[in-house]
Amino acid sequence: MTENMDLDAQPPRGVKRTAEEAGLPPEAPRRIKALDQDVVNKIAAGEIIVAPMHALKELLENSIDAGSTSIEILVKDGGLKLLQITDNGHGIERDDLPILCERFTTSKLKNFEDLMSIGTYGFRGEALASISHIAHLRVTTRTANSSCAWQAHYQSGKLAPAKPGQLSDPKASAGRPGTQITVEDLFYNIPNRRRAFRSPSEEYAKVLDVITRYAVHREGVAFSIKKHGETGTGFSVAAAATKIDRIKQAYGGAAAKEIMSFDTEDARWGFRASGYATNANYSTKRTMLLIFINNRSVESSAVKKAIEQTYQLFLPKGGHPFVYLSLDIEPNRVDVNVHPTKREVHFLNEDEIIELVCANIRENLAKVDTSRTFKTQTLLPRVTPMTPLNQRQPSGDATSPEDDSASRRTSTTKKPYENNLIRTDSKMRKITSMLPPALATSTSQDDSPIANGFQYTKTDREQVQVRLTSVKSLRAQVRESMHNGLTEVFASLTYIGVVDSTRRFAAIQSGVNLYLVDYGMACNEFFYQVGLTDFANFGLIQLQPAPLLRDLLDIAADLQFEIDPSCAGLNKDQIVDKIHNQILKSKAMLAEYFSIHLSDDGHLETIPLLLKGYMPCMAKLPTFLLQLGPRVDWTEEENCFRTFLKQLAEFYVPEALPPPKPKLDKGKGNERELDDEEMGNIDATQAPTEDTEQDPEEKAIEKRRKEIEHTLEHVLFPAFRSRIVATEAMLKGVVEVANLKGLYRVFERC
Template identity: 35%
Template sequence: MSLEIASKRIKPLDPQLVNRIAAGEIIQRPFNALKELIENCLDAGSTSINIQIKEGGLKLIQISDNGCGINKEDLKIVCERFTTSKLKEFEDLKSINTFGFRGEALASISHVSRLTIITKTQDSPCAFKAMYSDGKLAKDGIKPCAAASRGTQIIVEDLFYNSSIRRNALKGGSDEFAKIYEVVSRYAIHNYHVGFYLKRIGESSMDLKTPGCSIRSVENENYLQDVIGILYGADMKKELERISVEYDDRLKFEMLAYMTNSRYTQLKQLTFVLFINERLVDCQPIKKSLQNLFQMYLPKSTNPFIYMNLKIDPKNLDVNIHPTKHEVRFLYQDEIISRIEKSFEEKLLDSSTSRSYYVKNLTLDTFIGESQKSQKKSDSQDSEGAKTPIYPYQLTRVDSKERKLDSFLHQTSLNDSIKVINRTKASSQDKCKSMLRGQDFERSFNFKSLSELRENVEKNSSKNLKQVMGDLNFVGCIERELALIQYQTGLYILNTRLLSEELFYQICLFNFGNFGYFNLSEPLDLFDLAIMALNDPRTEWTEEDGPKEKLAKRCAKFLYSKSALLDDYFSIKVTKRVDSEGENKYYLEALPMLIEDYEPDLVDLPLFVIRLATEVEWPNEKECFDSISKEIGYFYAIKNLKYEQDTHNFEENSSQNNDKMNESWMIEHVLYKAFVNMLLPSEENEQQTIFKLVDLSKLYRVFERC
């Protein structure tokens, strides 16, 4: 075996094999071939490019242009490798401004297909036709033929006919055509002055058609938006925002871009069209940076459309990275990307300040009538029950309407770390009564979305739980999240956390825009709060998300951009100050007072801040109001965050006992009172909310007395 290996000699590969290997690297799929041909058309100064496709380009790619044409003398070598009219020496790469420069495209295509070129120059009396195989002119040579106008037509037939493995590995014709459409549409956007026509052979209509210079002049930049509208729809065109960065003398770059604003949420995947020095390329650092930015402004599962035309000094740009010319590298990459990201963020912040809302008159069905019906039914049942004997275990020995003595003992604040120094109440709130009970607030809002959210709460409420809430007797707390209550002759466990989360969500909807303020004793830096949240394992931050400091700054700045909405509708006050170094700092100064004598546990405040920035569906009015209300409900809800009982410790200090007493008082006399008077418990959460522990009749069997 070793002798066999030793006997093998190094030999040069056959030139034809070398060329086919190189061709397979450049032309990987039909759209790669078409991309090279489109760039040749544009280099030739074409203003009209007509493309016809059969079987996704595998059977036929035919492209015609009205460019300068190819001289007859050049047809002999046009398909040989490393023949080009655009590059003479290596130094020319520093100032290259054409698409092709290696002279490999036509050669590579001829090695994996049957290639035909028909061309006519302006001064030629007729057109000439030539066929090529493996980079060489066919034996038939160059033949004259009739052609009415100047330009070139290239026909690529039976792509990968000599590579069955590559051909079989490709997807079906429809998938390949989809990639072709994508490539043509991107060149059509960037070269909006050129008319592009794309058609599948056998179809009656064009798949893509842009008018080019026949309608508008090259200087009319607005036509770029028109082309985007033709390709992606009028709805997208309406939501396009223009972004530009003027030429930077130090970084030697400038940028023009168009993006869909935060109101456009129809794209499920990012569409990123990037041209650097007129070349369609991919730049993952730019793409990733913008993806992370837009995640802060768009709802989940939605993405933007971005077109970017980046011009960089050719001396700072390396285009000779990959045979496909798909990747480039440039100097000052990090600084340029930072400038680009900043310009996009400024535009997003500007565009997010305006919204188009649709409103209708607010019509709320109250539950007063339903409650009256329920009461009549209960009275009817009582009168019928009077005719039958009542046993001791059927008696309810407590009355939910009776008040306990400790309800008159007002408790102190639970939050010592951040004291509430000023409680400003909305003028319409003596006591926080439910809007469902018919109270008129000073401000009313006729948002259609708000009306729908309220109606949805009413529609999905549980009649059984409402009945329990209306006549419960509080027994005591098992822990912060669970409590015992008596209803009629049954003893129940209620999930205080779920009920309080629903309560505060509903208060946000029904008391919308009419809250008081909890003014914090000291304004809290939103940047610091965001950093604390990102350090919390619950946020699931990873290095791929980007540096924490950068995310925290973006979070603080973003929330300030929404400060008018948050303050006006939800009494969340965010302010801006300039520090001694001239930098903007953003602070949280106040939280909403949803019900009197209840303060949220501020342990979860950092998480609340970061979730406001990342989890709220800001672009859509209805989803925005809904998700903000849900986040407030989650933050204000009672949770097992502290005072967990340690079974190993039998002694507790007096301050902790006082905290527990204050908390128990608040749960019984504030939260559960609000549950009785205000809450419409959800039918969806009924099974998780209430659990029947025991009935009086069962206890009577055991103890034979009540």
């Protein structure tokens, strides 16, 4: 049948043809030409004035620059129809009005170098020019030595007549000292931009946010705003109002009630920071952050993220603070000319300044944290989870009428679901208090097995500012690999205890979830991050007497050749000599960056201290030094720092301990280890006591076991909670064992 079908001889549709086949002339290259000046001005205006709030911010800052003590704002349709600002500043001279709205006309700058020391809000002379290209602009101004006010209309940067047929020159008018700027029909000639705004109420809220921010910051200036046609003001604050009063009027009494002040400065970085922040008793659904740098309202995602991480230790999950921060930085360290709306600025030593500010806020939060209040669930009359057991009254005790009425009031409160309850105080009661006395061990701070093991002295060393690109790159790699969910788990953890010191497992609680954590893996990542953050600023552990580096390498090599059969064909002395020479060759670098000091005759005098209160196992020191040879890349800077810090972190990880070996029938010649079934049948009275003779090696292991357990509870896991950044790789070392809501679902089916 296919042979009898008629086939189309024409080429199928959709086949591409070249220009020559189609008979089209070749396309000529497009010529480059200058844009029309009107198009240029509208493009520039669209970059600077994005919304009514940006127009208001520019006009508001001009009024403050003019020395105003009272600023009144009138808006209609969120500022799209009308935006008027009236101040009592020094006004504008009549002779300056013709060029007032031309681009780059300003009284703030003369030379480009003036940008290095600019101290005012506006300086480029683009705000009024931009507004005049996209709106109808009217200016009424009067100076102190003028007998009348002058009014001028502007369009596209030039003077324009008020009505067709009239002159465009400024006209004498009645007016009070100061300046009134009226912006009407914003974006009237850019319909696409005008249609992009959702609603006037949303734009009004953004305008109000700008006013409240400057109202909090600018003491001595009165602010008020109202909608056109309404008699009452939307927001107002008197010039004599204090900072706290301004915060209360702008952001509510709840924030002002729980406010605390902070203040810090550092001459090295040339800054001074002050402000107000809420304490741990206040939290809201989103962070309210007011940042002013050299009196200019800006936004900074880095500052916001750092402050939110600081408050994670003090606020419940989902809670956020209110923070007002004013940074005064030396003008020559700040570049304000990096954004068309000056919404962002760049300044030197940003990381160091943010860290000092957050540390000061954290310190102030810790001071007021003793007065933190909690909502507790009442289980029985006069008995709450926070009530010590020895203060609870027996059920048969008589109670006063006042107590009885209080209990009745308490019983009417709404009871929360038990599957949402979280223990908020780790000192209330520990799980070890429920164990038999023979199995319970004390881990309090007073009973620390290593409480007197350290002696610390302060040095006069100044902090080194690290500007190495390689170190910054390694830090960025850690941030990029961050796992947000796991980081929150560690930031809100409650330590429970060691589950298995042989496999290095510990149990922690976060929220209503129970997790099993490989603390060896967590310590490895934590000390690597400490090595990056404290790079070149480590503490010192002095070794007295200082051992010879060669002797330590020999010890480690002997052990390695003994346990590793693959080393049989190698020359041990040759390997040790090569590693010894490499370390001595890098002696200056090790001392400068890693606090490893070697004397001229090869004695190891100091090693780095990464965490106060924790001493690494010194038995691992020879192996650590030996591994610096084959496992550190000494040829390239970034790889050298990365591999060295990995080995340093491995040295600091607590070692895995062998399991305990309980034995019975000592002295009868039939000593043997017990299996799990026999261990379960041992009566409590048969358990080994403190008086039982024990092998010296077992005693040393048991002592070290207690030291590690104490260090994990009081040093390492609190350090994880405050500063670890959990990475994606750590996911395989954390397992969720149970969660309270899941357990309730299981028991509900029973």
